[in-house]
Amino acid sequence: MSGLLAGKRVLVTGVLLESSIAFHTARLCQEQGADVVLTGHGRLSLVERIARRLPEPAPLIELDVQNQAHLDGLADRVRESATGDARLDGVVHSIAFAPPDALGGDFLATPWGSVATAVEVSAYSLKALAMATLPLMRERGGAIVGLDFDARTAWPAYDWMGVAKAALESTSRYLARDLGPHGIRCNLVAAGPIKTMAARSIPGFETFREVWRTRAPLGWDLSDPEPTARAVVALLSDWFPRTTGEIVHVDGGVHAIGA
Helix, strand or coil, rough: CCCCCCCCCCEECCCCCCHHHHHHHHHHHCCCEEEEEEEEEECCCHHHHHHHHCCCCCEECCCCCCCHHHHHHHHHHHHHHCCCCCCEEEEEECCCCCHHHHHHCCHHHHHHHHHHHHHHHHHHHHHHHHHHHHHHCCCCEEEEEEEEECCCCCCHHHHHHHHHHHHHHHHHHHHHHHHHHHHHEEEEEEEEECCCCHHHCCCCHHHHEEEEEEEHCCCCCCCHHHHHHHHHHHHHHCCCCCCCCCEEEEEECHCCCCC
């Protein structure tokens, strides 16, 4: 089979609905020749139904990144799902969550417990996922790609999720440093706003529409996750063999344009 990812095995987290970036990433990975394994947390029956819309069947593993037993057993579960070589060549981190009181514009009132949850699930989980899958990648190397939202700016209503994304960006750089000797690259794709289920939970999300309408020189379609998914696939491929610790912006150019 030909394609950018021919012969590779990729773990994709975060598939929930067909509108998700993770779903389109999994689809493109398969179209580019990869064997894909999915993880899901909660509503697994829904994930199973959505997974049936992929070009090829993909095994589904339950993974709650706040559950250490799930993390400790992930490598074994991935091995069990393999029909051949049980290695992983790529991991896609598409996991983020913040409690409602950590979003919405009342930044100063958010308690530590909610902040801690946002940072653990949205940033620390990148390190946790990397360590959980390292036994499957350390011999041959590979690529870890996480999904980001540009954390250089204090966005309206994004609040502690913005802080968590800044922590994600820093975590990725440190992982690039420490996993590089294993031949593992770690990069992020900073996407523009996409109308996913996660986005709907952000109060004031529609305000981003006007920002991207007026500032994206290439234009931006909030309903089209494919440009972001293509960037993820490219970073998983061998076409970026010496790129690590990088943030690739797929946002129509908004990150480069002043307000």
